[in-house]
Amino acid sequence: MANFLKKIDAKKTGIFAAGVLFGTAGIKILSSKDAKKVYTSCTAAVLRAKDCVMKTATTVQENAEDIYAEAQQINEERAAKAAEASYEDEADDGAEESADESAAE
Numbered sequence: 001m002a003n004f005l006k007k008i009d010a011k012k013t014g015i016f017a018a019g020v021l022f023g024t025a026g027i028k029i030l031s032s033k034d035a036k037k038v039y040t041s042c043t044a045a046v047l048r049a050k051d052c053v054m055k056t057a058t059t060v061q062e063n064a065e066d067i068y069a070e071a072q073q074i075n076e077e078r079a080a081k082a083a084e085a086s087y088e089d090e091a092d093d094g095a096e097e098s099a100d101e102s103a104a105e
Helices: 002-007 010-030 033-104
Strands: none
């Protein structure tokens, strides 16, 4: 029995006991009513922040959809103008060719 007591390191045993004591006290503190109030307040703040972020994200998404729709409309208008211009060019080329053929005869 004496050999067993000699093998126990008092410093390590004291550190272990202090850790157990602080761990037990920490659990008591973390599960107290005041701590629960803090947790509840923090959770409520996080939920409010989430709502704010979601509203902002929705606004940005709606704006992006509007911009995309307007960009598509601009491109369609440009394509229509380009098609009109190409038809006019073809009509002008056809009229010039007819005039050239008439002059050649």
